[in-house]
Amino acid sequence: MTDKSDAFYKKLKSQLADTALWPTEYLYKFIIPADEDKVKEIHTIFNDMGAVINTKASSKGSYSSVSVNVKMKNPDAVIAKYKEVGEKIEGVISL
Numbered sequence: 001m002t003d004k005s006d007a008f009y010k011k012l013k014s015q016l017a018d019t020a021l022w023p024t025e026y027l028y029k030f031i032i033p034a035d036e037d038k039v040k041e042i043h044t045i046f047n048d049m050g051a052v053i054n055t056k057a058s059s060k061g062s063y064s065s066v067s068v069n070v071k072m073k074n075p076d077a078v079i080a081k082y083k084e085v086g087e088k089i090e091g092v093i094s095l
Helices: 003-019 036-045 075-088
Strands: 024-033 052-057 063-072
Touching (some): 024 036, 024 075, 036 052, 036 075
Antiparallel strands (some): 024 063, 052 063
């Protein structure tokens, strides 16, 4: 973990704590290389959480946009999922 990502997550946690009443619905957005296994991995990460997951291929088909709408209990839980996705899925971009 770099100092830059630590600062990002600290700022995100503060923003989440200030802008929502927890637990709340949270919308994750990821861009991943077009690979069915990577899409399945996102499904696995959010499995058994009641998440609504939508996937859309880019116009050239080289990337997939994945939106995950799920009820999260607090900002720490949101950040933990971002970190888990980042660690498990190579080439992911979190939006």
